[in-house]
Amino acid sequence: MQTGAARLERLCERLSRDPRVSELQLRVADRGGTIDYSWSAPGSRATHAIASSTKTFAAVLVLRKVAAGELTLEQPLASILPRDDLIGLNRFGDVDHADEITVRDVLAHTSGIPNYYATKTLDPASDIAAVTGADPGWSYADTLDIARGMSAAFAPHSGRAEYGFTNYQLIGRLIETLYGCSLADALDRELLAPLGMSDTALLTPQSLALFEAASPLLYGPQSYRGARRLASLGAEGALVSTTADTMRFLRAVFEGEALDPAMLELALSDRLPLFPRVTYGVGIMALGLPRLLTRLPKPGLLYGHAGMTGHVMFAEPVSGLYVVGTINQLAEPRLSFRLLIGALRAVGAR
Numbered sequence: 001m002q003t004g005a006a007r008l009e010r011l012c013e014r015l016s017r018d019p020r021v022s023e024l025q026l027r028v029a030d031r032g033g034t035i036d037y038s039w040s041a042p043g044s045r046a047t048h049a050i051a052s053s054t055k056t057f058a059a060v061l062v063l064r065k066v067a068a069g070e071l072t073l074e075q076p077l078a079s080i081l082p083r084d085d086l087i088g089l090n091r092f093g094d095v096d097h098a099d100e101i102t103v104r105d106v107l108a109h110t111s112g113i114p115n116y117y118a119t120k121t122l123d124p125a126s127d128i129a130a131v132t133g134a135d136p137g138w139s140y141a142d143t144l145d146i147a148r149g150m151s152a153a154f155a156p157h158s159g160r161a162e163y164g165f166t167n168y169q170l171i172g173r174l175i176e177t178l179y180g181c182s183l184a185d186a187l188d189r190e191l192l193a194p195l196g197m198s199d200t201a202l203l204t205p206q207s208l209a210l211f212e213a214a215s216p217l218l219y220g221p222q223s224y225r226g227a228r229r230l231a232s233l234g235a236e237g238a239l240v241s242t243t244a245d246t247m248r249f250l251r252a253v254f255e256g257e258a259l260d261p262a263m264l265e266l267a268l269s270d271r272l273p274l275f276p277r278v279t280y281g282v283g284i285m286a287l288g289l290p291r292l293l294t295r296l297p298k299p300g301l302l303y304g305h306a307g308m309t310g311h312v313m314f315a316e317p318v319s320g321l322y323v324v325g326t327i328n329q330l331a332e333p334r335l336s337f338r339l340l341i342g343a344l345r346a347v348g349a350r
Contacts, residue, residue: 005037007346012039015339022328023215027243028343031320035347047199048215048326049230051237051307058171058235059107059283061190063263065178073104080177089113092152100156106167107282110157114150115164116143128219132226143169161272161280165236172235183234195248200241203231210240217309220331237307246313246324254315293341295348310336
């Protein structure tokens, strides 16, 4: 009978041969220390873009300020950021809701602010390498202007959630205001350096070499060269990391080192539906999978985040399992979840 490690090895080798996968990496661990498995495609680079998994890092920075009593989740965002930044972002029902948008709303995607990134969709029939390589990126002000030209789907905190990158553009600016420094410096000073995450950094227009040094990204069968596009994302999704560092962060969050347990509970509560099988709290996704898929003995919800580059980062607190991995593919999100589910099945059958 195969061991969990042997099943993980077979999973990684099989998926790595898929031409849609670029430099697959996987790391699986458990709270008790009985599982500590890692796999990297032969010759792969250590770092990779983790995309929207960055959002949880950003949310932790804000939640730490909540824990310190420096703000509340229900505080109007206009009491911290310039009100002009918020005017016109949500005009649902012919009413400007600038003064109603709270810190929680932007963290939990309940602001109703339109998703500016919907205008950045790529045409898979185009020359992706050329188009993305020539893209100059965009600024914080650009994202707000784009969102103002779009229609809001609902008023803030009206019982609905809609995933929107504009929310985390505002979170990035909120973090810079709260911490009095750049987002990159706040992440490094408050999280990355204290946790020893020396291989993790924020991709910015000034640090594009991080993109070149990381695992190459694919968009379908084509090469993705959008370094400046990713660098424009900030708190939305601009971190470059490794599976070792991301595992370090994930464990620090769920084991009380990086975030007070009361704040974690707050982040996981009051979740709203976002995608099929996915609900969203405060910067953290909850993924519900049936036991038939995972083979976990005591299945619960998976908590963490996924990124558009094929990055997954999830904890399963009931069994104490942690899984992080990447396929470095922007156009095949199901493949990254196949990696996640396969990893859970491999160790869940033990």
